[in-house]
Amino acid sequence: MLFDISKLFLTFLSLIGLITIGVMHCCWQIGQGWDVGGADNVAIAANNLKALGGKVGVYGYKCEQISCHDDTEIVLCNDVANGSMKNAYYINPDAPYLASYAEDILRDCYLYQWFGDHREWFSCGQYFDTDHYNVIVRRPQNQYGRCL
Template identity: 35%
Template sequence: MQLTTIVLSLFGFFIVARAADSDLNLPYPLVPFQYNGILGGHNVQLNGTIQDIYAQMKELHPDFELEHAIQSRAEASNLTTHDIANTFDYYCCPVPGHKWQWALGPHILDGIKYLKGIDICDVGASSCVRIGCSWNSAIYLCNDNRFKITPMCNYIASYAKDLIDKCSEYPPVHTFLTCGQEFDTDGYNVIVREDRC
């Protein structure tokens, strides 16, 4: 009985420490991503990563088709890449001042694909949102401004793709890994890194 209590206490401590470590390793406090808009022809207000939002949509509206939503949004928008002039700077891991670990590149690519299916990725003043995460591979949007911003999600996805292009490693026994941070001249940045999902 005592051993069980000790093990459960240590497990609880590990989970709390891991969550605190994750939050402290971001430039600003982590707040939930909230999507308000039209998705699959439905006006919705949903919370979570893009993967969570799509799962909620499928539950609320069984007729919702992810591939159709992504294709429709991609066709509706001409903005799929950012202007190089808007890129302020980027860092590949190890990023100074952070202990970020490498994410699995293919899962970041999936997150990029999913982000192209929604329009606005908003984030409040001086905060970060985890906009995508699967298989412990996360995409964050952090706002350096003192006001809310509402960039297009496919624009943010292009920064994550940039980090894959610039900040990936290809170990011989594993799929490719990626980790880094890229800054926009409008006062926000995108981070790809490992984190628990």
């Protein structure tokens, strides 16, 4: 799944203080409108990404789903292009390193909801790396809200 990122929008959010590069934000702090994913599924998706090993890549100004389990996806977004050739700036960080960002989001951006006599935990967030990419944990944005 690929989609464009608006550099102007990210710059605007940074200027008005809603995001800071090198910092994590929970979904409810930045108003992206993303739905939360199941906390257990974040952990499974992160473990799957670790097990993958190697590197995961994405071109400039693009986002790519890099792991998904049930109702939770991990997305890698490249915030940088190379001059006028928007797709020329390819990044490929280590998969286990990206998984650690998802685990950080799970640790710091969680909430729960009661269902009868038990509660279920959820997570959603975005972590901006200083190397101009970010990792998102959220519910998949398809019509089913599930991994396909």
